[in-house]
Amino acid sequence: EVQLWESGGGLVQPGGSLRLSCTASGFTFSTYAMTWVRQAPGKGLYWVSVITDSGGSTYYADSVMGRFTISRDNSKNTLYLQMNSLRAEDTAVYYCAKDRPYSFDSWGQGVLVTVSS
Amino acid sequence: QSALTQPRSVSGSPGQSVTISCTGTSSDVGGYNYVSWYQQHPGKAPKLMIYDVTKRPSGVPDRFSGSKSGNTASLTISGLQAEDEADYYCCSYAGRYTWVFGGGTKVTVL
Numbered sequence: 001e002v003q004l005w006e007s008g009g010g011l012v013q014p015g016g017s018l019r020l021s022c023t024a025s026g027f028t029f030s031t032y033a034m035t036w037v038r039q040a041p042g043k044g045l046y047w048v049s050v051i052t053d054s055g056g057s058t059y060y061a062d063s064v065m066g067r068f069t070i071s072r073d074n075s076k077n078t079l080y081l082q083m084n085s086l087r088a089e090d091t092a093v094y095y096c097a098k099d100r101p102y103s104f105d106s107w108g109q110g111v112l113v114t115v116s117s
Numbered sequence: 118q119s120a121l122t123q124p125r126s127v128s129g130s131p132g133q134s135v136t137i138s139c140t141g142t143s144s145d146v147g148g149y150n151y152v153s154w155y156q157q158h159p160g161k162a163p164k165l166m167i168y169d170v171t172k173r174p175s176g177v178p179d180r181f182s183g184s185k186s187g188n189t190a191s192l193t194i195s196g197l198q199a200e201d202e203a204d205y206y207c208c209s210y211a212g213r214y215t216w217v218f219g220g221g222t223k224v225t226v227l
Contacts, residue, residue: 035216037163037218044120044206044218044219044220045155045157045163045221047208047216047217047218050214050216057214059213059215061215095162095163100165100168102151102153102168102169102210103151103153103165103169103208104153104155104163104165105165105168105174106165107162107164108162109162110162
């Protein structure tokens with residue numbers, strides 16, 4: 001059974017940084033691209049970033065480019081999202097998801113990030 | 118990267134069919150056969166219901182079906198059941214390894 005578990009969320013001040021982690025099990029992590037999707041309170045889903053299976057290529061939504069960095073450690077079956085220069089509008093539940101590809105067939109339970117002073 | 122357009126809500130009685138539309142552009146929905154649909158119950162993670170426009174993952178009931186015409190994709194739920202009440206989101210590949218979601222549709226079972 002595929003399992004994804006996010007951690008690292010919390011309250012951070014505007015301009016601050018936070019690193020999210022997503023630990024995977026139940027599949028061969030190193031052979032799948034992985035994605036981060038977020039959902040602001042009471043709002044819809046928003047695609048944030050994707051990383052290829054090897055970690056060699058990364059892609060971002062315009063709103064987070066230059067501030068967020070996606071990475072992975074295939075030896076630890078773990079996906080990361082380093083978030084810098086955080087803004088109030090980054091407040092959301094962040095989900096990691098396994099790529100099918102071109103769709104997202106398994107999701108974590110999500111982790112809440114709150115950016116507020 | 119503008120969001121895809123979905124109706125805010127649709128409703129139907131048990132046993133009826135409902136269809137949710139998802140309108141994009143030739144740069145996303147119309148340009149690729151990579152539309153997917155997700156079901157989300159309150160407080161829960163999204164669940165993949167349809168991928169590659171028409172395909173159902175193992176375990177998803179066959180009363181869920183997907184289609185696409187031009188820049189508009191659709192999700193149809195036939196034989197509506199109480200447990201289908203949830204939010205539904207469409208998503209399309211938009212090229213250059215980017216994806217775009219719709220704003221979401223709340224399905225209410227009357």
